[in-house]
Amino acid sequence: MNHAIRRVVIAGGGTAGWMVAAALSKTLGRLLDIRLVESDEIGTVGVGEATIPSLQTFHALLGLDEREFMAATQATFKLGIRFEHWRAPGTAYFHGFGTTGQDHWTAGFQHFWLAGRARGLLAGEAADYGAYALEAQAAALGRFGHGPDDSPRYAYHLDATRYARLLRRVSEARGVQRLEGRIAEVLADTATGTIRALRLASGALVEGDLFVDCTGFRGLLIGETLKVGYEDWSHWLFNDSAVALQTASVGEPMPYTRAIAHGFGWQWRIPLQHRVGNGLVYASRHVDDTTALAALRGGLQGEELTTPRVLRFRPGQRVEAWRGNCVAVGLAGGFLEPLESTSIYLIQRAVIRLLQMFPRQAVAAADVAEFNRQMRADFEHVRDFIVLHFHVTGRTDTPYWQACREMSVPPTLRHRLELFRETARVFRVDGELFAENSWVQVMLGQGLVPAQHHPVADLMDDAELAGFLQQQRVAAGRAAQALPRHAATLQHWCAAPRE
Numbered sequence: 070m071n072h073a074i075r076r077v078v079i080a081g082g083g084t085a086g087w088m089v090a091a092a093l094s095k096t097l098g099r100l101l102d103i104r105l106v107e108s109d110e111i112g113t114v115g116v117g118e119a120t121i122p123s124l125q126t127f128h129a130l131l132g133l134d135e136r137e138f139m140a141a142t143q144a145t146f147k148l149g150i151r152f153e154h155w156r157a158p159g160t161a162y163f164h165g166f167g168t169t170g171q172d173h174w175t176a177g178f179q180h181f182w183l184a185g186r187a188r189g190l191l192a193g194e195a196a197d198y199g200a201y202a203l204e205a206q207a208a209a210l211g212r213f214g215h216g217p218d219d220s221p222r223y224a225y226h227l228d229a230t231r232y233a234r235l236l237r238r239v240s241e242a243r244g245v246q247r248l249e250g251r252i253a254e255v256l257a258d259t260a261t262g263t264i265r266a267l268r269l270a271s272g273a274l275v276e277g278d279l280f281v282d283c284t285g286f287r288g289l290l291i292g293e294t295l296k297v298g299y300e301d302w303s304h305w306l307f308n309d310s311a312v313a314l315q316t317a318s319v320g321e322p323m324p325y326t327r328a329i330a331h332g333f334g335w336q337w338r339i340p341l342q343h344r345v346g347n348g349l350v351y352a353s354r355h356v357d358d359t360t361a362l363a364a365l366r367g368g369l370q371g372e373e374l375t376t377p378r379v380l381r382f383r384p385g386q387r388v389e390a391w392r393g394n395c396v397a398v399g400l401a402g403g404f405l406e407p408l409e410s411t412s413i414y415l416i417q418r419a420v421i422r423l424l425q426m427f428p429r430q431a432v433a434a435a436d437v438a439e440f441n442r443q444m445r446a447d448f449e450h451v452r453d454f455i456v457l458h459f460h461v462t463g464r465t466d467t468p469y470w471q472a473c474r475e476m477s478v479p480p481t482l483r484h485r486l487e488l489f490r491e492t493a494r495v496f497r498v499d500g501e502l503f504a505e506n507s508w509v510q511v512m513l514g515q516g517l518v519p520a521q522h523h524p525v526a527d528l529m530d531d532a533e534l535a536g537f538l539q540q541q542r543v544a545a546g547r548a549a550q551a552l553p554r555h556a557a558t559l560q561h562w563c564a565a566p567r568e
């Protein structure tokens with residue numbers, strides 16, 4: 070068979086580059102000649118360690134065994150994110166991956182919980198929305214296990230460098246050729262958006278039919294060469310910097326990510342089997358690097374294992390992720406801060422889409438337009454969800470939080486907030502990442518209390534409603550108690566070999 074699009078060149082070997090290489094070689098490898106160029110001298114961004122459950126689908130596509138993957142990347146399980154000090158200093162809530170309580174087909178569980186609250190039936194633990202979710206309960210107890218029933222929904226924390234190494238091994242075994250070297254020049258016809266070859270610093274020429282730009286923030290092919298613009302969202306997302314460092318583990322790894330709000334940003338804490346990943350994301354307009362680092366250090370446990378690294382970024386997305394014969398994946402295609410661990414997911418979406426729209430004889434303009442439309446929809450959806458965390462807050466203690474509260478949010482988010490505030494309803498549009506329960510957990514957690522609930526909850530009298538809510542809470546608690554400790558599951562399921 071004569072395929073005109075046969076030579077694929079992936080520029081960059083971070084998480085994005087190797088995810089593209091692994092998926093392409095597994096799916097279309099027999100038809101393609103795939104080469105990946107990366108430069109040890111430049112290195113990778115080296116962060117990106119919390120994920121969401123969709124990564125399991127990606128691994129199923131690759132045929133990657135969970136135990137092998139977890140042992141190779143020192144991974145732990147993740148049930149969700151604990152948000153601390155977001156609504157107000159001293160408060161916390163959990164955004165878990167599963168469901169909360171039992172829905173009625175007319176109305177989500179939140180309507181019943183809100184009815185109970187309005188009638189004064191919820192006191193103490195029962196007033197916490199997370200008390201009705203297995204994931205939140207298990208997280209609080211430090212428990213995780215794969216069970217035949219009542220298994221929690223989960224994702225992973227992983228070591229980014231080891232993950233790229235694992236995907237490299239998988240890709241090379243399927244015929245991907247890795248070329249080490251710095252790309253010194255991109256030979257292209259910018260008028261048509263056609264890239265012909267990459268010239269490496271050694272002088273070697275790497276020619277291709279299709280180029281995937283995975284060169285990170287700089288977007289060497291899509292941005293610097295083809296001059297595709299970048300849509301800046303810093304008027305909605307004020308953070309533009311992060312400082313990251315790794316520490317030694319202290320105690321058992323907990324099965325969740327912590328996102329701890331500060332006066333000018335927030336801090337992550339990601340437990341792995343062999344260490345903990347930490348970082349503070351902040352707005353350089355509101356705080357300098359030295360103060361940010363001091364704030365990060367103030368909240369650390371365990372000995373520091375690495376020198377702190379400051380990273381700069383611009384929140385936003387590439388105006389077109391695909392132009393001509395160049396597709397940008399990963400940081401080259403856009404970046405949203407890691408508050409909901411969505412970057413690796415967005416890479417996955419781009420890779421799957423590229424596979425679904427893979428050209429045969431020539432790149433079709435209709436495919437390109439559709440790819441760009443779908444990627445834009447994904448980015449905007451994730452953007453709205455992240456902006457929600459900053460905008461809906463009771464915090465007024467610093468100029469940063471005051472500015473977050475006062476900003477004018479995207480119209481799509483404004484609509485969702487109004488709908489929830491007035492009716493407690495959330496509707497998910499086809500293809501959107503975050504389901505109703507994610508929006509509800511975060512909106513309630515951030516302090517947005519709806520004015521009313523669905524009348525179906527009023528069909529129950531006080532005793533019935535109290536009994537129904539208690540039953541949901543007790544069921545979640547029992548299921549969580551029945552799980553083994555997370556550390557024990559790691560030990561017998563996927564302990565990483567000693568090095």
Ligand SMILES: Cc1cc2nc3c(=O)[nH]c(=O)nc-3n(C[C@H](O)[C@H](O)[C@H](O)COP(=O)(O)OP(=O)(O)OC[C@H]3O[C@@H](n4cnc5c(N)ncnc54)[C@H](O)[C@@H]3O)c2cc1C
Pocket residue numbers: 080081082083084085086106107108109111112113114115116117118119120229250251252253283284285286289311313348380382398399400401407410411412413414
């Ligand atoms: C602070 C922070 C925290 C994050 N946390 C998370 C998280 O928890 N979860 C999540 O999903 N994502 C997270 N991310 C995003 C995640 O790190 C990235 O999406 C992911 O690592 C993919 O990066 P990349 O491969 O696109 O770029 P990079 O890792 O930067 O890789 C770029 C590659 O291009 C190569 N390259 C560049 N220029 C050249 C050249 N001239 N010649 C040859 N090679 C070149 C480099 O050598 C490298 O191999 C985070 C990002 C940041 C900044």
